Amino acid sequence: MDDPMQGVFRGFDVAAAGLRAELQRSEIVAANLGNMHRTGNVHKEPYRRRTVVFEEVLEQAKGGRGADARGRLVAGTAVAKVVEDQTPFPVFHQPGHPDADENGNVLGSNVDVFQELVELAQAERSFDANLQAMRVYRTMLQNTITNMGAR
Numbered sequence: 001m002d003d004p005m006q007g008v009f010r011g012f013d014v015a016a017a018g019l020r021a022e023l024q025r026s027e028i029v030a031a032n033l034g035n036m037h038r039t040g041n042v043h044k045e046p047y048r049r050r051t052v053v054f055e056e057v058l059e060q061a062k063g064g065r066g067a068d069a070r071g072r073l074v075a076g077t078a079v080a081k082v083v084e085d086q087t088p089f090p091v092f093h094q095p096g097h098p099d100a101d102e103n104g105n106v107l108g109s110n111v112d113v114f115q116e117l118v119e120l121a122q123a124e125r126s127f128d129a130n131l132q133a134m135r136v137y138r139t140m141l142q143n144t145i146t147n148m149g150a151r
Contacts, residue, residue, distance in 0.1 A: 007150055008115045008141070010075065011133070011134075011137035011140075012137060013075065013076065013132060014133075015076070015130045015131075015133045015134045016076070016125065016130075016134075016138065017057065017075070017076025017078060018129075018130040018133075019082060019130045019131070020078075021052075021054055021076075021077045021078055021079050022023070022123045022126045022127045022130065023127075024052060024079045025052045025119070025123045026049040026052065026120060026123045026124075026127075028050050028082060028120055029116050029119045029120050029123065031050065032047075032049050032050060032053075032111045033111070033113065033116050033117050034111050035047040035109065035111070036111035036113065036116075037109065038109055039097070039099045039106050039107060039108055039109070040089070040099055040106075040107045041099045041100065041101045041105075041106065041107055042101060042107075044099065045089075045094070045107070046089055046099075046107050046108060047109040048084045048085060048110060048111075048113065049084070049085035049087070049110050049111045049112075050082050050083065050084055050085070051082070051083055051085060051119075052079045052081075052082055052083075053077060053079070053080045053081050053082075053083055054077050054078070054146075055077070055078055055079075056076075056077060056078035057075055057077065057078045058075055058077055060109050062084075066128055083107070084109055087110040088110070089107040089108060089110050090107070090108040090110070091098050091105050091106070091107060091108070092105065092106045092107075092108055093105055097122045132144060137147070
């Protein structure tokens with residue numbers, strides 16, 4: 001016989017997966033902002049902007065896909081991979097710069113501070129939405145327990 005309590009906390013698992021994914025996204029944004037002034041030249045590439053690609057993780061009981069490290073089945077959102085932005089590097093004319101080539105040109109990072117701030121705002125809103133989902137789910141469980149006790 002199946003455990004009647006199995007899956008009761010699945011809503012928390014889904015929201016927690018979203019929180020973990022958004023935390024990783026904000027870490028990538030922080031790394032982008034922290035390295036945006038690293039320059040380069042034809043021999044050394046400057047810092048290249050990174051971004052996350054999310055994937056939906058669905059419970060698949062037979063295939064085992066979607067299981068976490070402890071073997072529990074999970075659902076929600078996860079970071080599938082971190083990719084580098086292939087936008088061309090901007091070129092600045094700064095003779096005397098340590099990374100300047102023989103013509104005085106320096107390759108700058110392709111990180112745009114405004115784009116990173118938008119990414120950070122999106123991560124914050126998603127993080128808040130997942131926290132709100134956890135609160136609503138907690139209230140639903142509390143009401144269920146209260147109603148079961150009222151019988």
